[in-house]
Amino acid sequence: MLREGTLSEISDGRLYELNDMVRADCAGCAGCSKCCKSDMGTSITLDPYDVWMLCKGTGRTFSDMVEKELRLSMLDGLILPHMNMEHGCGFLDEAGRCSIHPYRPSICRLFPLGRYYENGDFKYFLQVNECTKQNRSKVKVQKWIDIEPIEEHTAFVRKWHNFLGLARRKCNEAKDPHQIRNFMLFLLELFYVTEYDPEDFFEQFHHRMKTAVREMKHILR
Numbered sequence: 166m167l168r169e170g171t172l173s174e175i176s177d178g179r180l181y182e183l184n185d186m187v188r189a190d191c192a193g194c195a196g197c198s199k200c201c202k203s204d205m206g207t208s209i210t211l212d213p214y215d216v217w218m219l220c221k222g223t224g225r226t227f228s229d230m231v232e233k234e235l236r237l238s239m240l241d242g243l244i245l246p247h248m249n250m251e252h253g254c255g256f257l258d259e260a261g262r263c264s265i266h267p268y269r270p271s272i273c274r275l276f277p278l279g280r281y282y283e284n285g286d287f288k289y290f291l292q293v294n295e296c297t298k299q300n301r302s303k304v305k306v307q308k309w310i311d312i313e314p315i316e317e318h319t320a321f322v323r324k325w326h327n328f329l330g331l332a333r334r335k336c337n338e339a340k341d342p343h344q345i346r347n348f349m350l351f352l353l354e355l356f357y358v359t360e361y362d363p364e365d366f367f368e369q370f371h372h373r374m375k376t377a378v379r380e381m382k383h384i385l386r
Contacts, residue, residue: 172281172290180281180288183307183315187291189278190304200276201263202253207238208272209248212325213356213373214318215270216246217366222268227357237353242333244349246357271322274310277301285327317367328374332381339385348384352377 172178181187211219216227223230227246231237234255235246248270249255258264263273277292289306312318332352336345355377361369 175292175294176279176290177293180290181278181306182288183305183310183319185289185306186303187278187289187306187309188301188303189291189306189309190302191277201257202261203250207236207240207247207250209250209270210240210272211235211246211248211270211357212322213361213370214321214325214366215272216357217361217363218268219265219270220360221363222265226360241329242336243329244353246353271310271312271318274312278306278309280322282326286323287326321367321370324374328377335381335385341386344385348381351380351384 172180219225219230220227227235231246232249234249236249237244237246240247254263256263256265256269263269275289278289279292280287281290307315332348336348339345339348355373356370
């Protein structure tokens with residue numbers, strides 16, 4: 166999800182790469198789950214990898230989670246899924262702890278880090294106004310994110326973000342609202358609703374991306 170505000174307003178003014186050390190380690194949050202219990206609106210947007218992990222980890226389908234733990238909204242000009250945070254995260258257990266921690270979404274993994282996109286690529290920044298945990302310790306960015314293989318995931322994030330930018334531009338240029346809606350629903354079905362094989366996400370994603378780019382030319386005329 167795109168956000169407003171300059172980097173200096175929301176961060177410590179630095180950009181980090183995977184091998185950099187950053188003061189992000191909350192020491193298991195020490196029982197705090199304030200960010201997970203807050204109404205964060207549509208801010209935890211899910212990409213296809215997030216949904217693949219959730220489905221694989223919970224044994225449920227994307228469609229089964231929509232309107233319960235997940236919601237669909239118009240975000241930055243496209244229909245995209247996000248965590249339903251109206252009354253806090255629906256995946257918290259009775260003790261207020263994350264029940265999906267091994268397969269939690271990437272925005273949750275990053276927090277209190279965020280991604281800063283520029284010139285077709287991205288780096289990480291430390292959000293200074295979001296987490297209330299004091300005296301966080303330093304940790305390597307790659308270790309904090311804890312996704313393997315990190316190289317493939319990084320390439321996926323870059324490709325997905327750039328594709329969404331292209332899709333938004335094409336929708337803005339299109340004149341027929343029916344074509345625009347059909348394209349948005351097509352992307353939703355292709356990247357989220359249609360189930361992935363649980364074994365290899367990245368190969369399946371790249372195949373679907375080729376389909377999306379090809380069909381975009383036919384649907385948005």
